[in-house]
Amino acid sequence: MSGVFTRRSLLSAGAAGAGGLLLGGCDRLDGDPAWRHLLGLAEPLHMGAQRLLIGRGALAPEFTAAQLSPVFRTNGNTQPDTGEWQAQAASGFAQWRLLIDGLVRRPLALPLAALQALPQRSQITRHDCVEGWSAIGQWQGPRLAAVLDMAGLQPAARYLVFHCADRFGGSPYYESIDLIDAYHPQTILAWRMNGAPLAIGHGAPVRLRVERQLGYKHAKYVMRIEARDSLSGLYGGKGGYWEDAAGYQWYAGI
Numbered sequence: 001m002s003g004v005f006t007r008r009s010l011l012s013a014g015a016a017g018a019g020g021l022l023l024g025g026c027d028r029l030d031g032d033p034a035w036r037h038l039l040g041l042a043e044p045l046h047m048g049a050q051r052l053l054i055g056r057g058a059l060a061p062e063f064t065a066a067q068l069s070p071v072f073r074t075n076g077n078t079q080p081d082t083g084e085w086q087a088q089a090a091s092g093f094a095q096w097r098l099l100i101d102g103l104v105r106r107p108l109a110l111p112l113a114a115l116q117a118l119p120q121r122s123q124i125t126r127h128d129c130v131e132g133w134s135a136i137g138q139w140q141g142p143r144l145a146a147v148l149d150m151a152g153l154q155p156a157a158r159y160l161v162f163h164c165a166d167r168f169g170g171s172p173y174y175e176s177i178d179l180i181d182a183y184h185p186q187t188i189l190a191w192r193m194n195g196a197p198l199a200i201g202h203g204a205p206v207r208l209r210v211e212r213q214l215g216y217k218h219a220k221y222v223m224r225i226e227a228r229d230s231l232s233g234l235y236g237g238k239g240g241y242w243e244d245a246a247g248y249q250w251y252a253g254i
């Protein structure tokens with residue numbers, strides 16, 4: 001996690017590596033995005049460090065059915081209190097629609113059946129909550145990428161915001177990710193968990209699984225996915241409920 005690498009240790013590691021590179025020609029170093037990052041020219045350290053050292057495209061570990069946790073606890077809100085979601089739950093989510101809007105060419109309102117009809121991905125992964133617990137579960141759903149391709153992102157789109165049905169003290173839960181995580185192969189809109197439709201407590205009818213990040217990024221009760229060019233001006237401006245409310249890091253890569 002973020003505490004492992006300091007700017008100082010990265011700079012010295014980079015300097016050591018640079019010695020070898022320099023032998024091969026310093027022009028190569030100048031254009032190297034990783035090196036530009038170490039010089040402080042690129043994005044914030046934590047996110048850049050992950051991309052540099054292990055790659056943001058790397059897969060999260062997957063497990064076997066024998067390794068599934070016997071109990072996968074619920075956390076945070078376990079039942080939205082908004083009337084719209086409650087009415088939809090009462091009718092088995094028959095009227096539920098996932099809205100895809102913002103910077104897309106074709107705004108969509110997808111019923112659950114449309115998500116179920118897309119090619120499915122199933123993965124057994126470990127969920128890590130910052131509060132200090134982990135659990136291994138199986139998740140199934142279409143890749144977020146498939147839904148984004150249906151809607152067609154506009155060129156200015158940089159972030160996907162997940163608007164949820166639940167609130168804490170009147171503030172809606174929301175989360176956001178960038179396009180690297182949105183198109184990551186393990187980023188799915190999960191409607192099944194452990195071989196059964198997603199339970200209410202785990203985010204029915206659909207939740208985000210963004211397996212390379214901590215638990216709070218995995219938005220439950222997703223109602224709307226909004227493509228944006230910036231996160232500023234949205235609620236507290238930090239890109240997520242816990243980021244705004246408690247200073248959690250927006251990029252929660254593990």
Ligand SMILES: Nc1nc2c(c(=O)[nH]1)N[C@H]1C(S)=C(S)[C@@H](COP(=O)(O)O)O[C@H]1N2
Pocket residue numbers: 072073074075076077078128129130164165166173201202203215216217218219220221
């Ligand atoms: N909409 C919404 N999504 C949420 C939360 C929440 O309270 N509301 N809690 C987050 C946190 S902190 C964790 S650890 C996981 C918990 O998921 P689970 O209830 O399936 O264990 O959901 C995340 N996504």
Ligand SMILES: [Mo]
Pocket residue numbers: 075128129130131215216
């Ligand atoms: Mo969490």
